[in-house]
Amino acid sequence: MIGGLRKAPLSVLIAAGLAVTIVLVALAAPLVAPTNPLDLASFNLIDAELPPAWVEGGDPRFLLGSDNQGRDMLSAIIYGARVSILIGGGAVLVAASLGVALGLVAGFVGGRLDALIMRIGDVILSFPTILLALMVAGVARAVIPDASGPKLAPFILIGAIATHEWVQYARTVRAATMVEAQKDYVKAVRVIGLPTRRIMFGHILPNVMSPVLVIATINLAAAVLTEATLSFLGVGMPPTYPSLGTLIRIGNEFVFSGIWWIALFPALALVILVLAVNVVGDWVRDRFNPKLRGRKA
Amino acid sequence: MLKALTSRLTQAVLVMLVVTACAFLMFRYVGDPVRVLSREDATQEEKAELARALGLDRPVLVQYGGFVARVLRGDLGVSFRNQRPVATLLAERLPATLELVFAATVLALSLGIPLGVLCALKPDSVLARAVQALSLVGVSTPTFVTGIVLILVFSVGLGLLPSFGRGQTVDVFGWPTGLLTASGWRSLVLPSVTLALYQLTLIMRLVRSEMIDALSSDYVRYARARGLPERYINFRLALRNALMPVITVTGLQIGSLIAFAIVTETVFQWPGMGLLFIQAVSFADIPVMAAYLLFVGLLFVAINMLVDVIYALVDPRLRASAR
Numbered sequence: 001m002i003g004g005l006r007k008a009p010l011s012v013l014i015a016a017g018l019a020v021t022i023v024l025v026a027l028a029a030p031l032v033a034p035t036n037p038l039d040l041a042s043f044n045l046i047d048a049e050l051p052p053a054w055v056e057g058g059d060p061r062f063l064l065g066s067d068n069q070g071r072d073m074l075s076a077i078i079y080g081a082r083v084s085i086l087i088g089g090g091a092v093l094v095a096a097s098l099g100v101a102l103g104l105v106a107g108f109v110g111g112r113l114d115a116l117i118m119r120i121g122d123v124i125l126s127f128p129t130i131l132l133a134l135m136v137a138g139v140a141r142a143v144i145p146d147a148s149g150p151k152l153a154p155f156i157l158i159g160a161i162a163t164h165e166w167v168q169y170a171r172t173v174r175a176a177t178m179v180e181a182q183k184d185y186v187k188a189v190r191v192i193g194l195p196t197r198r199i200m201f202g203h204i205l206p207n208v209m210s211p212v213l214v215i216a217t218i219n220l221a222a223a224v225l226t227e228a229t230l231s232f233l234g235v236g237m238p239p240t241y242p243s244l245g246t247l248i249r250i251g252n253e254f255v256f257s258g259i260w261w262i263a264l265f266p267a268l269a270l271v272i273l274v275l276a277v278n279v280v281g282d283w284v285r286d287r288f289n290p291k292l293r294g295r296k297a
Numbered sequence: 298m299l300k301a302l303t304s305r306l307t308q309a310v311l312v313m314l315v316v317t318a319c320a321f322l323m324f325r326y327v328g329d330p331v332r333v334l335s336r337e338d339a340t341q342e343e344k345a346e347l348a349r350a351l352g353l354d355r356p357v358l359v360q361y362g363g364f365v366a367r368v369l370r371g372d373l374g375v376s377f378r379n380q381r382p383v384a385t386l387l388a389e390r391l392p393a394t395l396e397l398v399f400a401a402t403v404l405a406l407s408l409g410i411p412l413g414v415l416c417a418l419k420p421d422s423v424l425a426r427a428v429q430a431l432s433l434v435g436v437s438t439p440t441f442v443t444g445i446v447l448i449l450v451f452s453v454g455l456g457l458l459p460s461f462g463r464g465q466t467v468d469v470f471g472w473p474t475g476l477l478t479a480s481g482w483r484s485l486v487l488p489s490v491t492l493a494l495y496q497l498t499l500i501m502r503l504v505r506s507e508m509i510d511a512l513s514s515d516y517v518r519y520a521r522a523r524g525l526p527e528r529y530i531n532f533r534l535a536l537r538n539a540l541m542p543v544i545t546v547t548g549l550q551i552g553s554l555i556a557f558a559i560v561t562e563t564v565f566q567w568p569g570m571g572l573l574f575i576q577a578v579s580f581a582d583i584p585v586m587a588a589y590l591l592f593v594g595l596l597f598v599a600i601n602m603l604v605d606v607i608y609a610l611v612d613p614r615l616r617a618s619a620r
Contacts, residue, residue: 123312123315126312126597126598126601127556127593127594127597128552128553128556128557130556130557130559130560131556131559131593134559134574134575134578135586135590137578138577138578138581138586139323139586141578141581142323142581142583142586221437225437225439228439229439229440229441229560232439232441232560232563233559233560233563233575233578234575234578234579235575235578235579248441248442248445251445252441252445252564255445255448255449255453256448256452256453256460258453260449260453263445263449264445264446264449267442267445267446270439270442271434271437271438271439271442274437274438274439275433275434275437278433278436278437279433282433
């Protein structure tokens with residue numbers, strides 16, 4: 001994957017660079033951000049609603065302006081991006097692990113278990129991600145008392161997104177496993193008498209992983225978007241520990257008074273992040289799909 | 298044919314049973330009806346009495362049966378939040394959502410098809426390249442960001458269009474419509490454009506790829522060899538064949554569009570079902586959530602089944618294999 005990047009078109013290289021930079025900056029938020037927006041003592045209401053530095057009335061201390069509580073928007077965005085990326089990445093990780101495990105079992109064991117897993121997947125896939133995620137998050141908030149608190153919210157979001165996304169992995173891995181299971185090396189290890197679990201995870205798994213990585217790249221953008229949408233709708237991260245979606249939700253209340261920067265800059269950051277990941281993801285998918293090779297997608 | 302139809306129908310009924318079971322579980326265990334319906338200072342005996350009156354002491358399966366029977370009669374319970382029947386609430390909100398989805402679909406089709414054709418016929422033109430690049434940006438821009446930007450530009454900045462509500466409505470046979478008043482039309486513009494943009498990209502990409510496939514097919518090559526006029530080939534032959542899957546996908550998308558309307562309705566405070574649902578989520582109003590789940594579940598199952606049946610009717614190959 002990395003080696004092939006040398007032959008990639010310029011747009012993909014730029015997108016990849018952008019995506020890596022955003023992720024690195026976001027993950028290193030405490031080192032990079034000018035202030036700590038989570039530290040209540042670091043900001044002051046006197047600085048509230050200042051426009052970006054280059055606009056009249058702006059303050060050079062707040063490059064992208066400040067929000068309604070006097071927090072620096074740039075710092076809030078960097079910290080928010082960190083939350084978004086960690087939740088998006090977490091959701092991809094959980095969905096991929098669950099999907100790969102279930103897909104392996106379905107493909108290798110077959111029979112009723114296979115039918116059961118795949119039917120559940122069919123039902124889940126007939127609903128859009130956002131709807132299912134809203135339902136899961138909504139029910140979780142009704143059942144668990146502290147579900148909207150900053151400690152539990154990320155895990156609920158990850159679970160809500162992964163509920164839908166695992167099916168794609170399971171379907172792909174199941175199909176690949178069925179092909180692998182017929183090959184000679186699997187027959188050979190069966191003859192040796194290795195336990196099923198070791199055949200599945202030790203021998204088949206490494207050979208079905210490459211499509212999983214492709215799906216994971218594409219899914220990362222989708223997961224970040226779903227998280228942002230849930231947070232925007234008010235069932236995601238709380239304002240005390242905002243993700244990019246939460247920041248946009250907060251900013252949305254000020255749009256009508258002409259204070260555009262509180263909503264617009266986090267939105268811009270979100271779009272750039274997702275766009276960059278999408279460009280890379282599309283390219284990776286086309287490269288790994290022999291059917292599409294040579295054809296412009 | 299009949300066999301395929303029955304198996305498809307059985308599957309649909311099974312899915313609906315699963316969905317009702319989820320709704321029932323939410324209703325019965327998440328909402329805790331006793332706590333909600335009894336007074337704050339109710340004694341244990343009063344609560345037990347209420348539980349008996351509601352039938353909560355009976356076996357779970359019997360309760361589930363009762364729940365299904367009530368749902369089939371159209372009784373979806375009473376909203377915790379505003380103490381009104383959920384069925385009525387949904388019925389009140391349905392017209393707003395349907396009008397929004399309808400307007401968005403019309404908009405997406407009338408823009409997406411010509412743009413897709415353009416990209417297929419003149420792939421190297423400046424316009425086609427710009428459209429292609431913009432469509433990638435479109436896919437990466439969440440609906441709520443589009444909505445906020447539109448509000449900023451057209452409502453706050455230019456002051457041209459209203460940014461919330463559906464304007465004045467007129468009752469036509471009990472259906473409150475915004476399509477007959479000037480303010481209704483003006484209010485519809487921004488939400489429907491926002492919702493349409495999400496679908497527009499999809500339709501455009503689909504038309505483009507289907508059109509490219511059709512243009513490289515044998516019948517188009519023979520039509521060229523016969524010397525038929527280019528316009529006839531492009532629009533009468535290629536486009537017609539390219540539109541079949543577009544119609545299917547648009548039909549399938551109506552369900553997701555209703556689901557995605559949740560976001561658009563939240564941004565524009567559009568009084569539809571999506572807004573009702575999201576308010577229910579934030580107030581933990583379980584009956585409304587469960588009813589919405591049932592409604593959307595039914596909608597999706599119905600649409601999926603309809604598409605399968607139409608396919609079986611239209612495509613002779615599927616008809617043959619099903620026999």
